Amino acid sequence: MNNISCILLAGGQSKRMGTDKAFLDYKGKPFILVIIEKLFKKCDEIVIVVNKDQGIYEGVLKDYLSKIKIVKDKNPYDGPLNGIVSAYEYITNKNIFIATVDTPLLEENLIDYYKTLIKKYDCVIPDINGKLQPLNTVYTKKALEKAIFVYQKKKSLMAWIESLNYLKVSKEDIEKVDKKLGSYFSVNTPESYKKLETFFS
Numbered sequence: 001m002n003n004i005s006c007i008l009l010a011g012g013q014s015k016r017m018g019t020d021k022a023f024l025d026y027k028g029k030p031f032i033l034v035i036i037e038k039l040f041k042k043c044d045e046i047v048i049v050v051n052k053d054q055g056i057y058e059g060v061l062k063d064y065l066s067k068i069k070i071v072k073d074k075n076p077y078d079g080p081l082n083g084i085v086s087a088y089e090y091i092t093n094k095n096i097f098i099a100t101v102d103t104p105l106l107e108e109n110l111i112d113y114y115k116t117l118i119k120k121y122d123c124v125i126p127d128i129n130g131k132l133q134p135l136n137t138v139y140t141k142k143a144l145e146k147a148i149f150v151y152q153k154k155k156s157l158m159a160w161i162e163s164l165n166y167l168k169v170s171k172e173d174i175e176k177v178d179k180k181l182g183s184y185f186s187v188n189t190p191e192s193y194k195k196l197e198t199f200f201s
Helices: 029-038 054-060 080-090 109-118 143-151 156-162 170-175 190-199
Strands: 004-009 045-050 068-072 095-100 123-128 137-140 167-169
Touching: 004 029, 004 080, 029 045, 029 095, 045 054, 045 080, 054 068, 068 080, 068 095, 080 143, 095 109, 095 143, 109 123, 109 137, 109 167, 123 170, 137 143, 137 170, 143 156, 167 170
Parallel strands: 004 045, 004 095, 045 068, 123 167
Antiparallel strands: 095 137, 123 137
16 A cells, blocks of 8 residues: 555646547557556556546546546536645545646656655655745645635635645756656647657657
8 A cells, every 4th residue: 555645637628728638648558548558557546637427537537437436527627726635535645646638757756765864844846946846746635725725716726825834846856766857747738749749659
């Protein structure tokens, strides 16, 4: 038992991409399957938050259905904090890795690394070139309880982060586990998708 849950956010609008990012192809597999295969190695419990018919996802993830829970956004297209709040009631572990469906280069060993750091903190927040990265990192269930409160007022992911006692992790430390920082390369435009194929394949 790894004693960590995962929330996989897969309910975005994909406006800039123009098509659902969950089903973009990476090395012959849809993004969502690539990511689930990685998460499955590290997480005891996986909750996927979606905004479409669950059957669409079940077809792609058929080999993992006994191990995952697919839930609908409470308020579709209302931002990532909405997705986190939507998953809260299904989480049973103390620590939760919050992942996003547009990062197929996720380095799953970061989950183990962040677990060693969280200790007395509400969450671990990567800092890449001066920009905080609130996704693909670890939170406590207590932090998720605060998310519910913040969402009622601001619906802002960063407002939630600012309400937490977090540990900032430097780019240099992250690179010891994820050398190319692929976990924080988001594919959310056709241009970034092309870059994924050209430089990261």
